Amino acid sequence: MRLLSRAPYICNACQRTLDVSVKRRAAFHGFQRHSSTAAPRDRPFHLAVIGSGPAGYYTAYRLMKKLPNIWVTMFEQLPVPYGLVRFGVAPDHPDVKKSAETLEDVGKWPQFDFAGNVQIGNGPRELPLTSIAPHYDAMLFAYGASKDRRLNIPGEDLKGVISARAFVGWYNGLPEYADLNPDLQAGDTAVIIGQGNVALDVARFLLSPVDMLKETDVSEHALEALSKSRIRDVKVVGRRGPLQAPYTIKELRELMNLPGVGFAPPPETWDELIQVERKKLPRQLKRIAEVLERGSKTPMQDAAKAWQLGYLRSPVEFLSSNGQHLEAVGFEQTEYASSISNLIAGDPQKDLNTIRNLKATSTGKRTMAHADLAFRSVGYLSEPLPGFDQLGIPFDETLGIIPNDMYGRVMSPGRGPAGPLTAGHVPGMYCSGWVKRGPTGVIASTMDDAFNTADIIARDWENGVTFNDGQGERKEGFKAVEREMKEKDVRPVSWSEWQKLDAEERRRGKEKGKQREKIRSVEEMMKILDS
Secondary structure (H helix, E strand, O other), X not given: OOOOOXXXXXXXXXXXXXXXXXXXXXXXXXXXXXXXXXXXXOOOEEEEEEOOOHXXXXXXXXXXXXXXXXXXXXXXXXXXOOOHHHHOOOOOOHHHHHHHHHHHHHHOOOOEEEEEOOOEOOOOOOEOHHHOHHHOOEEEEOOOOOEEOOOOOOOOOOEOEEEHHHHHHHHOOOHHHOOOOOOOOOOOEEEEEOOOHHHHHHHHHHHOOHHHHOOOOOOHHHHHHHHOOOOOEEEEEOOOOOOOOOOXXXXXXXXXXXXXEEEEOOOOOHHHHHOOOHHHOOHHHHHHHHHHHHOOOOOHHHOOEEEEEEOOEEXXXXXXOOOOEOOEEEEEEEEEOOOHHHHOOOOHHHHHHHHHOOOEEEEXXXXXXXXXXXXXXXXXXXXXXXXXHHHOOOOEOOOOEOOEOOOOEEEEXXXXXXXXXXXXXXXXXXXXXXXXXXXOOOHHHHHHHHXXXXXHHHHHHHOOOOOOOOOOOOOOOHHHHHHHHHHOOOOOEOHHHHHHXXXXXXXXXXXXXXXXXXXOOHHHHHHHHHO
């Protein structure tokens, strides 16, 4: 069995994780059975990719390596590509943004077309899915998660309660949130609800010295607002404990190492929260405990700003005396469903899974944290696209995913025995990334997932599995869709036009001593292209 060659723009640690995953996947695939209806095709394979983020471009990259006669069209609702990498990855993480270089390689492929500024839908100047599907052998849905989860508690719409996704989009120049204008001068305290990496990104941006951010591609309007911010105290609160929180060691260390920023331990002692002798913890959890107990490089007495992690607290209400502006966040205290020390079995992998998955239950006790600003950071959700029904594509509204066989084939409950893993596949329909598995993982795991889907698509095509090609008729791909877009008055942005926008952003950035200054509105982007 041949392993993957080194993946593009991925660090050694992520590559090792990928290699292990590929071994496991290959072993499983050896026992897979999938119906074949025809001999391998000897004609071009036309693939439509919906979404231009990591899930989309890694899948396309992999398929171009495996199927030389593939033609790929990538549809994106914004005039600019890269999705999460451009608008979600923190500007002070430039190494993570390097994954976008994969799409630059894909963009050089002569059989690749980028169709930016294309909104999927049935309204004016929108392109229906039914205008795309007939012209492609397969469609790959890789459009990510565009909706953030709400807490659905009283006061969530008060002024001062902000979605972390919106805040991240705001400082990253996402046009949707260009006018967010968070009030960073309302007071000196912010509460972040949730303890994932996005929550820690928000904390880091609120606390970082502005000089550290000036050379990144953070938007100028965000830099100006952060330079005037009064926030000095940030509390990052979660409903479970320090060993169950979804943050990573890397993100914790970055916050602990911020110059001039102290770390205030939680109200409880670490022994109360961890409950296990550190030497008995699995290695990964032992390292997290060490980082937390060691604390920040800046002692609290010397700190100009500070942050704190709060555990075993579930938000129940946003409080305000005037019914308009946030003044405090109400929490209900929780407790471990079982004693952690009693769950340790001496098996590192089993102990890791047991501790990480430990639930917390309510105690009925209430606490309160005064705050002038609160960020909701409890996850994202994907949404179905208009036209799914016409194409027979199901969608799980609860999980926010397209039901699939875990390898990217879209499943249809109406095409076989009942049950999500035994139902038939919708011919030629695949998914990748967050809309496939839910909004979890980092860029490396998205790459692995995308390669997985790409391998399945290539194998199905080579094995003559039924695709969206009926009796094998040839598809026209992008040429046909161009005619559809013209009829619908849809103005697509090509790859060469994106490169023009890219050059303009880099020019603006150079004037300010940074890599790029993003153009914040679609209207301005189109004005530049049409001038």
